Amino acid sequence: MEYPIIQAPMAGGASTPKLAATVSNAGGIGFLAAGYKTAGEMVSEIEETLRLTDRPFGVNVFVPSKEVVDEAVLLAYREKIQKEAQSVGVLIGQATTDDDDWDSKITALKELRVAIVSFTFGCPESRIIKELQEAGSLVAISVTNLDEAKIAVAAGADILCAQGIEAGGHRASFENQTEGDQGLIELIKMIKKESNVPMIAAGGLMEGKDITAVLAAGAVAAQLGTAFLRCPESGASPAHKAALHDSRFSKTAITRAFSGRRARGLVNRFLEEYDREAPNAYPHVHHMTKQMRKVAGQKEQPELMALWAGQGHRRSRELPASQLMEKLVEEMKSE
Numbered sequence: 559m560e561y562p563i564i565q566a567p568m569a570g571g572a573s574t575p576k577l578a579a580t581v582s583n584a585g586g587i588g589f590l591a592a593g594y595k596t597a598g599e600m601v602s603e604i605e606e607t608l609r610l611t612d613r614p615f616g617v618n619v620f621v622p623s624k625e626v627v628d629e630a631v632l633l634a635y636r637e638k639i640q641k642e643a644q645s646v647g648v649l650i651g652q653a654t655t656d657d658d659d660w661d662s663k664i665t666a667l668k669e670l671r672v673a674i675v676s677f678t679f680g681c682p683e684s685r686i687i688k689e690l691q692e693a694g695s696l697v698a699i700s701v702t703n704l705d706e707a708k709i710a711v712a713a714g715a716d717i718l719c720a721q722g723i724e725a726g727g728h729r730a731s732f733e734n735q736t737e738g739d740q741g742l743i744e745l746i747k748m749i750k751k752e753s754n755v756p757m758i759a760a761g762g763l764m765e766g767k768d769i770t771a772v773l774a775a776g777a778v779a780a781q782l783g784t785a786f787l788r789c790p791e792s793g794a795s796p797a798h799k800a801a802l803h804d805s806r807f808s809k810t811a812i813t814r815a816f817s818g819r820r821a822r823g824l825v826n827r828f829l830e831e832y833d834r835e836a837p838n839a840y841p842h843v844h845h846m847t848k849q850m851r852k853v854a855g856q857k858e859q860p861e862l863m864a865l866w867a868g869q870g871h872r873r874s875r876e877l878p879a880s881q882l883m884e885k886l887v888e889e890m891k892s893e
C-alpha cells in the first residue's frame with residue numbers, strides 16, 4: 559500500500575470490482591462488499607478484480623445477526639409501509655431473515671486468500687479469524703466503541719476498523735443498539751490508549767486534510783466511503799449520486815426505517831415519515847423494503863430510496879477514482 563487510503567466496502571452495488579481495482583492500482587486499497595450477495599456472486603467479483611489488478615484488495619463480509627424480533631411490531635411496520643411499495647408498483651417484501659450465505663463465504667475466502675478480509679456487524683469466532691490468517695489474509699474487524707475493540711483484539715484481529723458516528727451506511731456495531739456511538743477522533747484516541755493493534759479510521763473523511771487528521775490521531779489509514787460514491791466506477795444508482803449534491807437532501811440522519819438496523823443516510827420523505835416507528839429487526843426490514851428501494855432507484859424517486867451517505871457528503875466530488883486518489887494524495891502533501 560503506497561498511500562494510507564482505503565475505499566470502503568459498500569454493499570448494495572457501489573463498490574464494484576472496477577472501483578476497487580482502480581483504487582488499488584492507484585496505490586490505495588480497494589474493497590469489495592460481499593454483503594447481500596451469494597458466495598458465488600462474491601467469488602465472481604473477486605475473480606473479476608483479480609483480472610483488473612495485481613495489487614492487494616479487500617473483501618468485506620457481514621456477520622449474521624442474532625436479533626430477537628418482536629413479530630407484532632414488525633408486522634405492524636410492514637402494514638404501515640406497504641402503501642409506499644405499492645406506490646412504485648411492487649409488493650412489500652416478506653419479513654424474513656437469513657445468514658447472508660455466511661458459511662459458504664468463509665469457505666470460499668479461505669481458498670481465495672485475498673489480502674484483507676474485513677467483518678462488520680460483529681466479531682467472528684477466533685477459530686474463523688485464525689483460519690483466514692493461516693490461509694494468508696489479514697483480518698480486520700469494524701468497531702464503533704471501546705468494548706467492541708477489546709472483543710476484536712481478544713479474538714485475534716490483525717486490524718481494527720474504527721467507525722465514527724459521522725460514517726455513511728450502516729453502523730458496524732456488534733449489536734443493533736443505540737448506545738456507544740462515538741465521534742471518530744475520540745474513538746481513535748480511546749482505542750489507541752488501550753491497544754496497539756493497527757487501526758483504520760472511517761467516518762466523514764472526504765479530503766486530504768481529513769486523512770491527515772486521523773493519521774495524527776493515531777490511525778494507520780483512512781477508509782472513505784461517501785467520497786467514492788460519485789466516481790463513475792461506483793455502482794451507486796444515478797439517483798443516489800445526484801442526491802449527494804442536491805440541495806433538497808442537505809441533511810443526514812441515522813435511521814432503522816429502511817433495514818431495521820441503524821444506518822446514516824440523506825434525510826428524505828421515507829426516513830422522516832417512518833423513522834420513529836421502525837423496529838430493531840435486521841435483516842427483516844431490509845427484505846421488506848428492498849424491492850421498493852430498487853424500483854424507486856430505477857424510477858429516479860429518491861424519496862423512497864436508502865440514500866446512504868456520511869456527514870461530509872456535501873464535500874463529495876464527481877471525479878474518476880484514479881483522479882480522486884491523486885487529489886487526496888496531493889491534498890495530504892500540501893497540509
Ligand SMILES: Cc1cc2nc3c(=O)[nH]c(=O)nc-3n(C[C@H](O)[C@H](O)[C@H](O)COP(=O)(O)O)c2cc1C
Nearest residue numbers: 566568569678725726727760761762783784866868
Ligand atoms: C453506500 C454505503 C454502503 C456501505 N456498505 C458497507 C458494507 O457493506 N460493509 C461495511 O463494512 N461498511 C459499509 N459502509 C460503511 C463504510 O465502511 C464506512 O464506514 C463509511 O463509508 C465511512 O463513512 P463515510 O461514508 O462518511 O466515508 C457503507 C457505507 C456507504 C456510504
